[in-house]
Amino acid sequence: MDVVLIALLVLLVVGSLIALELRNLLSAVIAVGVVGLGLSIVFLLLGAPDIAITQVVVEVIVVTVLIRLTGRTGRTVDAAPDRRDAVAVWLGGGVLLMLLGLMIHVLSALPRFGSGASLPAGHYLENAPAQTGASNVVTAILLDYRAYDTLGEATVILTAIVGALVVLRHTGRDVRRAPPVPRGGPPGGADDPKPAERELPPQHSAARSRDQEVQHV
Amino acid sequence: MSEPGGMSPIVRIVTRWLLGFVLVFGFAVALFGHLTPGGGFAGGVVITCGFVLATLAFGAKTGPAAWFGRLASTLDAVGALAFLALALLGYAAGHFLAQWAGRDPEPFRLTSAPSLVLLNLAILLKVGAGLFAGFLAVAAFGRAAEDVGTDEFSDAGAPQGPEPEGREA
Incomplete structure (x- = not known):
């Protein structure tokens, strides 16, 4: 293996x-x-x-x-760039070698892989099915022993999604409403939207451009 | 394409056959997450994969993006709040995030840890809806970038068509 x-x-x-x-x-x-x-x-x-x-x-x-x-x-x-600065290459290589040496030094001090599990891990493995009723120890740790972490994790995903929605949507609207940019060639070229059509809510143009883009996938 | 806004009929029919199995599999992965490998996160991502597949196959007008898109971010928040509410219910059993529901002492049952099942389902809702909302947001961002036609990645070979002359004027 x-x-x-x-x-x-x-x-x-x-x-x-x-x-x-x-x-x-x-x-x-x-x-x-x-x-x-x-x-x-x-x-x-x-x-x-x-x-x-x-x-x-x-x-x-x-x-x-x-x-x-x-x-x-x-x-x-x-x-x-096709060519990189020689100084940067040598400097980067030197730093990489230093990090490699440090990593070997640290990894040799760790216990061998698969042995010497930490104290709480042993406790979880022995007691999780009896204490939590979950025979999958991973779920027992995620949702019972360390459920605080999972709560924070859920909040992190929520924050990431909300942030992505806010940032990306703002960009799209700014672009759409910028008046001085004359838009001559939208995708497809042939079905150039009329000026009145650009003021439609986003999902109309969204559906239209999706018709074309799905074929790329 | 007989129907606008989607892929070929082959893809759509196969998607129609597969979608139910994908959704049921994702739900099962989350539901039995305390017994078998998997959990709310993996099940939620599987369900999101099903919705993304349907969106790609059926297009934006007839796919799940049409009727589920606006709901997705709401369901995302509902999932997170459900997790928090279940955590607060733990005070009924003594402390935050305690297992408040009664447990079947017999192992390997669905009822051997009902609190964990409910938490897994809350995560399923959260991750499934949240990732789909993220997918829709990224798709909208891509459309916005395409509408502008000027980002540093576009080149002459891109399918956007020629750059309009004098657009900076």
């Missing part, structure tokens, strides 16, 4: 590097998806099916949303 695990981890590192270096955004998103799905298999091999399930479904939905976005906002990135 160790060989499979190491091969998967190497695949993850290579996939991340490919995702960083690719100019084509769609290919980069697919590379990110490969990394996420490989990570879920790693979780499964390490005996964490809960996290593996969550990782799979979150990865699927994130890749879907990213593919939709890349299909709409363009295809390639030309901003990255």
Whole structure:
């Protein structure tokens, strides 16, 4: 199993590097998806099916949303320079080597993987089914022993969603109502909306442009 | 496409067959989260995947975005408040977040931890509606970016069409 695990981890590192270096955004998103799905298999091999399930479904939905976005906002990135500053490369490499040495130093001091679990973990494993009635110890920890954390986590997601809605919607409205920008070429070109049509509520134009964009997916 | 705002009939029919199974699976993952791997979060994301699939297949007009889109952020807040209310109900059993509902001493039953089941369902509602609202927000953001037509990622090969001349004037 160790060989499979190491091969998967190497695949993850290579996939991340490919995702960083690719100019084509769609290919980069697919590379990110490969990394996420490989990570879920790693979780499964390490005996964490809960996290593996969550990782799979979150990865699927994130890749879907990213593919939709890349299909709409363009295809390639030309901003990255082809040559990098030599000083920056050497400096970055030196810092990386230092961090690698520190990491090896710290990791060698940790107990071997899978052994020497911390005191509360042992307590949870022994007593969770009897104390909470949940035979899935992960749920027992998330919803009983450490339920405060889950409460905060739910609030974090709520805040993130509300923040995303506020920020993104504000951008869309500002753009839509900016009067001095003459809009000559909306998507599709042929069905250029009349000026009166632009004042419609957002969901009308939303539905119209979705007709076109769904074909990219 | 016989129907506007969606993908091909093959995709729509397969989605129609699959959607019920996806939603039931997500609900089951959350409902039995205290017995089997999974939980409210994973089940909620599975249900969101089902809604996103239906939105992509049926389009914005006839898909769930049409009748569920405005409701999503409300349901998101309702899920969070339900979690908080269930946590406050713990005071009935002594302290915050205590298991207030009676427990079946027999393990491996749905009723062996009813409080955790309810908490999982609250998380299911929260995550399912919240992520779908996020998906809709991102889709709206993408549409806004497309309407402007000028972001640093767009290039000549993008399907947006040519840039209008003199739009900065």
